[in-house]
Amino acid sequence: MIRRWVWLSIVLSGASTTLAQLPPVPQEAETTVVKGPQAHVAKRLVDLGTILEGDKTDVRWLLQNRGKSDLIIRGTRSSCGCAVVKLKDDQKVIPPGEILEFVVTFDSSGRRGIQNKSVTILTNDPAEPELKLTFKANMQYLYEIQPSAAIVNLRAVRRGETVRRTIDIYPGPSRRSVRVIGIELPEWSPLSFKPEPFEAGKGTGQRLRMTVSNDVSLGALRTKATLKLNIDGLERKRDVSIRGEVVGDLTWHPRVIDTTRQPTLPGKRLAPITIRSTDKVQFDILEAAAEPYFDVTFEQTKKGTQGTQYSVLLTLRKDVPKGPFGTMLEAKTNSLDQPLVRVPVFGIVPEPIEVEPPIILLRQDGTPAGTERRVKVQAPPQHSLVLSEIACENKAVKAAVDWEASSRYEHLRYLNVALDGRLVEGKHQTVLTLMTNVPGAERLEIPITIEVPADSTR
Secondary structure (H helix, E strand, O other), rough: OOOOOOOOEEEEOOOOOOOHHHOOOOOOOOOOOOOOOEEEEEEEEEEEEEEEEEOOEEEEEEEEOOOOEEEEEEEEEOOOEEEEOOOOOOOEEEEEOEEEEEEEEOOOOOOOOEEEEEEEEEEEOOOEEEEEEEEEEEEOOOOOEOOOOOOOEEEEEOOOOOOOOOEEEOOOOOOEEEEEEEEEEOOOEEEEEEEEEEOOOEEEEEEEEEEEEEOOOOOOEEEEEEEEEEEOOEEEEEEEEEEEEOOEEEEEEOOEOOOOOOOOOOOEEEOEEEEEOOOOOOOEEEEEEEEOOOOEEEEEEEEEEOOEEEEEEEEEEEOOOOOEEEEEEEEEEEEOOOOOOEEEEEEEEEOEEEEOOOOEEEEEOHHHHHHEEEEEEEOOOOOOEEEEEEEEEEEEEEEEHHHHHHHHOEEEEEEEEOOOOOOEEOOOOOOOHHOHHHOOOOOOEEEEEEEEEEOOOO
């Protein structure tokens, strides 16, 4: 905004200050009139002071339109889900000169210490389209909860067991007691809760003991409890998420064997599966199989007053066909709780020799990209690959080993394949034949497709 200055002579104590003693009068500039909307908030930071954790407090700002046309609120953006804007549709247009009381509700549940939050108002003000408003508060917490993590991890628990881990709730500073007056659970919860008082410093807290249901399924345990608390007459709610695993008499690792990232050669033995008792239970594996791909053996590696442990070994049979496979290891036991242990097993049996790419595409268009290809031929690492013969049915195709690129590894060879000769227009099919020293892959045939565009022979 450009200000207009007016210089006056001033009379003080009967003495006159002349114009010559004043600074020169600047030339009068043209006044800029804001023709569009102009958002204005005199106090952009609001200090809520100290508030109690769990309180919901309204934060208020006065938003004025100092422009000459309607100020339109196009949207809002909060730095936290705890700050919710209360704005109706009919409040989103502020005429010139009008003031809107802009209100945000701050939910302090679960907040501790100094809180600094912000809300951004998106408007059609060309000078400041994003108006940022902030507020701060000092939270006075009413209670402490242990464990304080967002998720309580029970790890491995048994059906019907009262777990060792508890949820302890302490009164906060200057508070005398905290009580659990209610617990909301899902319709079918795998856990039940029993609160009991305990002395917590100068006050009284609550300890929650959790018991696993007798009929819960084995496997992952996931549930949530909403605790209704009373702290010296003030009521609050607290959500607690709980995770764990319900185990029976037996547990095992790994739960799944997946070797698809690296091909599995016939005759290879996989990493062992360990099956053990969760407590001091004694058990025996009666038989184990993973048909039709594996030979399975097992041996007891631990037995005594501390429980039993077995190691199960899987060896891929030599007659397994090439390609992906999937099966289930089934181990039968004399455990009353878990008479059958199942472990999914996945993998891939590679070809004796891998060729990349498995199909060669060539295009006789006069460019190296169309007429030249690099082919990788790879045997298992224990083989020294020998290519005794390289031949192609079509004499226009030439192939040879790139010995410089192939010198680093004995089991790997790189071939340079290229067109050497003119072919008639159209599509041609041929085969590149490789003779090797690898059992089961003595003769390899790599299909070749050659495309000759209409103008390539002109």
